[in-house]
Amino acid sequence: EVFTALADLEELLQTESVLINTLENYIKSEEQKLDLLKKYAQIYKKQYNKASEDVQLYVANPINAYTLVKRLTTDWKEVENLITADISGDCLANITHVKETMKFPTDEDLNGAAVALMRLQDTYRLDTSSLARGELNGVKYSSELSAADCFELGRQSYNNGDYYHTLLWMREADSRLNREVNETVERSDILEYLAFSTYKEGNIPLALDLTNKLLEILPSHPRALGNKVYYEDELQKTVEVKRKGDDGSESVQNDEISTSTITDIYGREFYEQLCRGEISLPPERVARLKCRYLTRKNPFLLLAPFKVEEAHHKPDIFIFHDVLADSEIATIRKLAQPRFRRATVQNTDTGELEIAHYRISKSAWLKEEEHKHIEDVSRRVSDMTGLTMETAEELQVxxxxxxxxxxxxxDFARREEKNAFKSLGTGNRIATVLFYSFLMQMSDVAQGGATVFPTIHVALWPKKGAAAFWHNLHPSGDGDKLTRHAACPVLAGSKWVSNKWIHERGQEFLRPCTLERPSEDVVA
Ligand SMILES: O=C(O)CCC(=O)C(=O)O
Ligand SMILES: [Fe+2]
Structure with a gap:
């Protein structure tokens, strides 16, 4: 699919340009054909009018008799040939060729792009009307959506069983339609989706109301007629149930929420608040964080020490500034782009790699041997972390x-995930180094894409050439649960990261393990 990476979307524009050319050529050919047919029609009409002046006189002339017959035989065949000339077939063949040889989106891509918009709408609390005006967080980026565009977003949500967003976008389609001079969608179609989604969301009186509005436009709409009867029946039933309730029968209330749901709700809330930049570390904790130069007793680093910023204590998260050169970033992009595949995650039961809706991006892996720059980056990670790269995974872009x-x-495998990293034989992922390799900002307003740690309220905002570093494991080898982190959805722009996952094996003397276990894990 193409919607998961901006790099692929750029190629779609090339496809579009070829398609526009094909379409314009086709229109030109059709116009030429019609011009020729018009000319034939004129000639026929001229001769016919002449003959009509005096039919008998006209046919009495042998030359006229001959040309009349000729006009209706060989000449007319020409006309028929022109009419049936298959210009559209040629054009369609061209289009098929373009679709087969160039990047072309599928229906799944359309769905993926629509789902992504809904995700952005939820995470960044974007209101539907602003989005439809082409605004993201108050910044106007693109042209407005038509009623039909909004309708399609609603339809995609409907097909995903997401009635909440169906309602938002169908309502927007409706209000846009009211203002459209050249209407782009039928109001009856909007009403049908609105009515059924309203029913699905549990509001039967409104669903009935909307269905009645639809029937005002199309009185014999078969589905609307059927639904109207159904909604009326359902309403009747509720009235009866209510009446019984008033008579003293018991009603069962069940508004218990399981504990796990509560933690999920709060976890999600912190995650989204961090993405929106609404929360951060309390000032007294920030005050304890320092910036410093790191040399690690390495003679090369004495000349050019790393600029390190502390982003959090326990777990320690560091930001290394200016650790990727522009030339290295260019090499990484050039090598990775042609190899991008939808990024995968490891199935916790089987250890197999698979795609998942909760990780949407494209990735490629680069080996040190491929280019000096990749080797340099790997060595730098070793200098930054003091860990060996011998058992590290390749550079993931x-x-x-x-x-x-x-x-x-x-990033680490939990104890129950027995199969994770088994085939590598290098132990768990002891540490992560995450480079922010390329970033296209569309405005000064932060437009998403932060790396956030919901449990410890840390948000790292991508900065080109910088890298984040943290240990995933306690010295005991147990996973540090506080390192749970996420990549916030990218709102506008393009985000490239490259990461190096460092493994346990080989680090025994570089980061000795202890027998001491973190208290949270002892309890668990
Ligand atoms: O892209 C990011 O900000 C984080 C990526 C990440 O956590 C990962 O790839 O494991
Ligand atoms: Fe991660």
Whole structure:
């Protein structure tokens, strides 16, 4: 699919340009054909009018008799040939060729792009009308959506069983339609989706009202007629149930929410608040964080020490500034782009890699041997972290497209995930280094894409050439649950990250393990 990475979307514009050309050529050919047919029609009409002046005199002339017959035989065949000339077939063949040889989106892509917009709408609390005006967080980026565009977003949501967004977008389609001079969609179609989604959301009186409005426009609409009877029946039933209730029968109330739901709700809330930049570390904790130069007793680093900023204590999260050169970033992009595949996650039961809705991006893996720059980056990670790269995974390059994100997760395998990293034989992921390799900001307003740690309220805002570093494991080898983190959906722009996952094996003397276990895990 193409919607998961901006790099692919750029190629879609090339496809569009070829298609526009094909379409214009087709229109030109059809116009030429019609011009020729018009000319034939004129000639026929002229001769016919002449003959009509005196039919008998006209046919009495042998030359006229001959040309009349000729006009209706060989000449007319020409006309028929022109009419049946298959210009459209040629054009369609061209289009098929374009679709087969160039990047072309599918229906799943349309759905993916629509779902991504809904995700952005929810995470960043964007109101439907502003979005339809082409605004993101108060910044106007693009042309407005037509009623038909909004209708399609509603329809995609409907097909996903997402009635909440169906209602938002169908209402927007309706209000846009009221203002459209050249209407782009039928009001009856909007009403049908509105009515049924309203019913699905539990509001039968309103669903009935909307269905009646639809029937005012199309009185014999078969589905609307059927639904009207059904809604009326349902309403009748509720009235009866209510009456019984008033007579003293008991009603059962069940508004219990399980504890896990509560934690999920709050976890999600912190995650989204961090993405929106609404919460951060309390000032007294920020005051304890320092910036410093790191040399690690390495003679090269004495000349050019790393600029390190502390982003959090316990777990320690560091930001290394200016650790990727522009030339290295260019190499990474050039090598990764042609190899991008939809990024995968590891199935916790089977250990197999699979795609998942909670990680939407494209990724590619680069080996040190491929280019000096990749080797240099790997050595730098070793210098930055003091850990060996011998058991580290290859450099993973990730590009996030429209609404691309990676929901809260751990980089390490948990104890129950027995099969994770088994085939590598290098132990668990002891640490993560995440480079922000390329970033296209569309405005000064932060437009999403932060790396956030919901449990400890940390948000790292991508900065080109910088890298984040943290240990995923406690010295005991147990996973540090506080390192749960996520990539917020990209609202506007393009986000590229590259990461190096460092493994346990080989680090025994570089980061000795202890027997001491973190208290939270002892309890668990
Ligand atoms: O892209 C980001 O900001 C985080 C990526 C991440 O957590 C991962 O790839 O494991
Ligand atoms: Fe991660």
């Amino acid at each position: 990730v590009n996030y497209g429209i609404g691309g994100h990676y929901e809260p997760h751990f």
